[in-house]
Amino acid sequence: MNPSSALLQVEDLHVSYGPAEVVRGVSFAVGEGRALALIGESGSGKSTIARAVLRLLGSRRARVDGSITVRGREITGLREREFLPLRGRVLGFVPQDPGSSLNPVRSIGAQALEAAALVPGTRSRAQREALVVSALERVGLPEPQRIADSFPHQLSGGQLQRVLIALAILPGPRLLVADEPTSALDVTVQEQILDLLDELRRELGIGVLLITHDLAVAAARADEVVVLQDGSIQEAGPTDSVFTAPRSPYTRALQADVPGLNPDRFAGLRAERDERHPAAGADLQVDVRGISRTFRTREREVRALADVSFTIPRGRTHALVGESGSGKSTAARALLGLETMDAGTLDVGGVEVDPSDPRALRELRRHLQIVHQNPFTSLDPRFTVGRIVREPLDLYRVGDRAAREERAAWALEAVRLPERLRDRRPGALSGGQRQRVAIARALALQPDVLVLDEPTSALDVTVQAGILEVLATLQRDLGLTYLFISHDLGVVRQFADTLTVLRRGEVVESGSVEEVFAVPREEYTRALISSIPAREGVGASA
């Protein structure tokens, strides 16, 4: 591309926070109507670059060097007063988490009118209202007046992200910087939002700088990609060539860890498992029959589960798949005896789960442990790693002190955590290390069943691949039974034997993973499967 025609040109950008340099000599350019994706894992500097372009780094702490030009005009040296007219009107911003990106105490309409008032030439209130209504309609919100009268907490995540995109395009910007615009959304909604961004780019000729950790999203949506690691560019170029023939080892590794691109990643481990435990799979470890649960408030009733049944053979993995509100977490809580069902039975190892019998529950949990979604909140920050892993053994008074220490050491080794981390506290660990600690804690009692509640959804893809490999290896070696809760069908295809698809508390479809993926019977399942981005090879865009 001819640099002079570039909408946004970044040249040798350096950003440091104090002595720490987080962006080191990054250069790229985005043209009119083009989409460029900055790809990287957490800490790669991709969000810092976006904030440097938008000047949202906070004045004092960050130091920015290098050149950023917008339509040929250098903006790094501009004073705040000179930069202000560029905000919104030339450079639009679509944030990551729509749930927290609108002011919760003000109506959508109030915030939209405020944004409209910043557009030059909108003197009258009627003009502003018309602008707001047309922007809301433009992003596919059918009842703009109702949306405008709503407060943020009354709308869904997808609706809020549409509102935010509407507010961003309202002043007619030339470039949209979208910082992980879909990572907080359900997969099917994710597709719709990405489609919307594509559409705006095509029809309004807006350039898009897409920040994402999701290689598959970048592969499907961007013309060009820039792969970042530790603040430096590892690889850059047209999407097709980067994905079909990655030159740098980092890009190759990153690509190998994307579940959607590598469905057979754990096939070898699972084949070995089947050889070692040939008898497993014959009898049922978990048998859930017809469970139903309705939550009632004074205002309304929510049916969380309606006549849901599934079984898990011993030593196998069953996946509960669904979007938020599908009831998958309620089912997991029921299995742990944390939730009383209105109807139905749950058997674990031939024993019925009875939430009203504390003693039976205590016995149950010796055999059934859980790994939670978020390793940043599920570990006590005051405990050392060793104590966290030992705690269940202390609670169940397993053996003497030495035996407990030995068992904890075994569990830490099983999840491949180095011995030296034993005396650290969670604050000193990375997300992946923390999740390994959580798995080790669940393993300590040597349970038969692990409930894995979205165990990798808070982690980067390479870290996710490592955790999944640990789990697959443990199943091979110990014959563990997994209930795997996930919204990510790409991971489910790699990792699970059977699955149940839930939607609004009802079973949509169930069966073996091979069958369901090969011939999904239900429309909803097809939608979920096709929302695994870039699953048929790469480079969907031209």
Next chain:
Amino acid sequence: MSAAATETTAGSSPAGTSAAARTARRYGSFALRRTGQALVVIALAYVLVFLVLAAIPGDPISAQLDNPQNGYSEEEKAQIRAFHGLDRPVLVQLLVSLGNALRGELGTSMSTSQPVAAMIGEAIPSTLALAVTALALAILLAAVLGLLSRLLPEGPLNSLVRSLPAAFLSTPNFLIGLVLIQVLAVNLGLFSLVEPESARSTLVAALTLAIPVSAQIAQVFITALDESSGQDYAEVALSRGLPPVQVVLRHLLRPSLLPTVTVVGLVLGEVLGGSLITETIFGRAGVGTVVQKAVSSQDVPVLLAAVVLSATVFVMVNLVIDLLYPLLDPRLRVGKESR
């Protein structure tokens, strides 16, 4: 604080009148319920204070009657006791006293024989003027400090503003009062010590009381503003091209008011308690003086009335604050509408 300033471009809300009416009805029943609860709390406070005062041995009348120098006959003693209702069981006294209080009769002082209502009624205007002025000043001061902490660029001046609340808080009330008297009255002659009820004197006394109280409000307000400034919506509003000052006024102010209003309710006790000390320093004849005399003479009816009065004020202000929450934050409006 000017909550109104945040909503200059209030959203369009002509449509959906039925939903609005439903919300209003829900708010009405919520307000009614809270008011009922508040009245119960006041009644319980009355009972509790009455029982505690009854349990304390001694009262001025018994002291007088039992003094042999006064030489009352047994008959006279019984008559006087009966006049004050002291001859009946405590529970009956409580019911009678509660019934009288409901009719607005607070009884007669045991030491001065004046009606309690009149004694307190005379003292209230002075105390009310002091307390209301003090609270208003405290809120004003806290608002100014909070806004400055956000609007001033990072630097020594901003740090100074942020450290003021801690300094205010650690300075004792009487010291501030004495310094203000020395500087403003004695050295500068801005107000007169012999006219303690004049507007200027009231203002200075209120300032004495307001400074430590404002510090507590300001600390919460500044923290709340800092927290909302770190929220995503503040960054997004900035990215849309809203000038930073507007971001503070339109986006940060109202979410920060919730914890701030809560603390205003809590520091009210301090304002009421602090007014006793302040009245003494500035020689004002207010409720504080009445209470002080009643305590030293164990004048039960006066104490009862004074304590219940401050409990009522406290409960009422907190009731108002409770009723404000749903207006400040739509998420607290009872009952969610469907998506």
